[in-house]
Amino acid sequence: KTKEMCIDFRKNQRCPKPVYIKGEAVERVETYKYLGVVFDSKLNWKENINSVLKKVNTRMYCLRKLRSFGVNSGMLVTFYNAVICSIIVYGSVCWGGNISKFDRGRLEKIVKKAGHVVGMPLDSFKTLYEKRLLKKLMQILNDPTHPMRHYFDSRRSNRSGRFLPHKTNTNRYKASFLPSVLSVFNENYNSH
Template structure:
């Protein structure tokens, strides 16, 4: 991380309404468009492309995606496409950012479905481990390292906006894991999602204030 930052320290947003988020080999440009003026956002993308050229980096336009979150009266059809090196960037309704599915309407249905499916698959291995006679403590540790880590990834960002039905779907995974382990939540150290989210909030606050 230090090496990456030392080589990209000058790759920063040139406009106050924009942000450039760098993570490993992924770079995300976030622009806030006011009164339909996209000029600063588009210039930011152009400057990023120029920066990459000057630093011998190639932008693969076929892998670039653009997501527009627009709660105004205008919709996606009114926004002109973005071009990089003469090629049009694909506009999508959702994409995966650091493991989280973000949708244009900021709903979390796709993210919830993805988490639910992956977590349910891990329950199969939890059942197999129980059948071979592993202790409840070991089963609990396996749950926390696999299922719970999936259920709580970036939970402070999306859990508060879930519908009641989506919360029940995810909580059902926790309840099923509890049934497989054969112990109540307090004695196995497992947390329901309702209690896990504020716990995550406190963890983030603790990191910031240190």
């Protein structure tokens, strides 16, 4: 069955008229899972984090079992990166900047638990997210045919090589991909 979701951040939200396809009303939903990422009508990502943590917790059991069998730390880290970390960071360039402090804390907590199980500290969610942002930016900059390449080229300073900051008024947009990736790049650019 066809479903629709209305995302509206205006102060005076109006429920749009129902959509009909072949005479049948399209079902309006509050959450929708697309390519493994759960979207909700407020884009607060709580349902997505719940879904991620549910998947991760089942895999943490396997990590603990491997440790109980005496598997060395190197193999445990490899398992963590392939089976757990990959779930944590999947789609994070879309949602990672706009999750609540509470949900970010939940992700940080599970990474710390995994680090305890493998016997060494692991990259925090914040670090994983920033690495993903930079990787995505490098993919865009290295592909002259990418549709966003022109945007990034136009934001780059000829003198310093840094990106010009993105001016915006809303916190939701400040935490989204474009302003976030520019900010993370500039922070890393200054540290080198």
